[in-house]
Amino acid sequence: MNSAQMNIKEIQKEIVDEFAMFDDWMERYEYIIELGKGLPLIEEQYKTEENIIKGCQSKVWVHAEEKDGKVLFSADSDAILTKGIIAILIRSFSNQTPAEILEANTDFVDEIGLKEHLSATRANGLVSMIKKIKMYALAFEARN
């Protein structure tokens, strides 16, 4: 079964199961780094000011387009951990319908031990990324 046929909940469960295999934070972070390195590159033309999630720490670009009623996300960051985290989010939300994305909850980030990335000091941490992803979904849904 590949992720294209899975719903968001199933994908998130799969991610949680993967992270459950790690014993400590180092292994978890090494996996995030690996995911970051594997993130398909966003096309350079989409690395625009408009697509940037601005914050104190690192730059994140998120681009979205709609194809056959599903939202396809691509992203990049200049920091590898951030890139890994956005890769996890994209895996969870890309290739889903706008309605599904809007409905989905994001409790799984807590379950995979990334809770500290939700704190307010990480200005372009998970919260801003999730917000951006949901904003895209909202925009596509409003258009349909």
Next chain:
Amino acid sequence: MFDVQKIRAQFPILSQTVNGKPLVYFDNGATSQKPQAVIDSIVEYYSKYNANIHRGVHTLSQLATDAYEQARFKIQQHFNAKHAYEIIFTSGTTESINLVANGFASLLQPGDEIVISALEHHSNIVPWQMLCEHTGAILKVIPMNLHGELIMDEYDNLLSEKTKLVCCNHISNALGVLNPIEEIIKKAHAVGAAVLIDGAQSCPHIKPDVQALNVDFYVTSAHKMCGPTGVGMLYGKEEWLRKLPPYKGGGEMIATVTFEKTTYADLPHKFEAGTPNICGGIAFGAAIDFMNEVGFDNIAKHEHELLVYGTQRLQEIEGVTIYGPTDLNKKASVISFNIENIHPYDIGTIVDKLGIAVRTGHHCAQPIMDFFKIPGTIRASFAFYNTKEEIDIFVEAIKKAKMMLS
């Protein structure tokens, strides 16, 4: 006799573990930790003599007023101001700068010039930009070289009879550069300009003498020098403080109020409207006592040793670039650096997991990062309570992070 272990024992927070590791606190440039003596002064104030000041005739109010004014006196002595009323309590460096900027709004004409340096923190840039927008004055910037040192020949060229104000930090927060403020002040005075020195980063390390410097305004925050957050000071020469209009209106800053006209109180109360941070002011005084007991000569010697050792150890790591002066006598105990091809945020996140607190990012000094064309740096800033053993732990953590991220 300076004994770092005895000093550490006075800081309760330093014996903590973070993420299961002993805390290594190298983010002193952001804020310092607090010794028991300062914590006690806060507890004592609220437990024994909390009351509003300068108002009541009752005993507690008298005690609180005396303690608050005693703290002002300690600050005056520490900075060697001529008069206690030249010390204005503020909420910190940022408010002190805004107070002066606000006051100069009525003294500037369009075309007047304000000179700042390329090394400033946003809080010593933005208030002047706002003032320029408001008055039509023009902002000029002293450039720096690749070592983060201000180019003094360029400074000479910027000065003219149009220059009304020169604002510069004593020590740069992002790079730790010690700026030649004596020369900056003298040259500004030669063209008739006033000078404001931002001492937020210098006061934890050195003891400035405002009269010897002949500086017009000197500003700092208590929390970077072992005091509490939310309190700081503005030193201003009496003649300047008399010239500047009040910053905030309210209680305490008045002499008489009728609906037709209010006359203002004398210095320092003219600038201290409303109930101040009484406890903070008193604890600021306790922090100054504490630091003087440790002794600024001891502080300077120990911190310089940490700087030399830390610089040498970090340079062992391949791909490390340290920003700022290569002559370590020209900088404070701050090492701002990057590792080739690794984002500072990634390093900061990993070393945090190893119990180490450093700052990563642009350090509220984006123009400096733009100058070096980098997104930010990792900044390790040492205080007198840090040790070489902590630097060893830090260097090992950096090596580990580098290995994970490469």
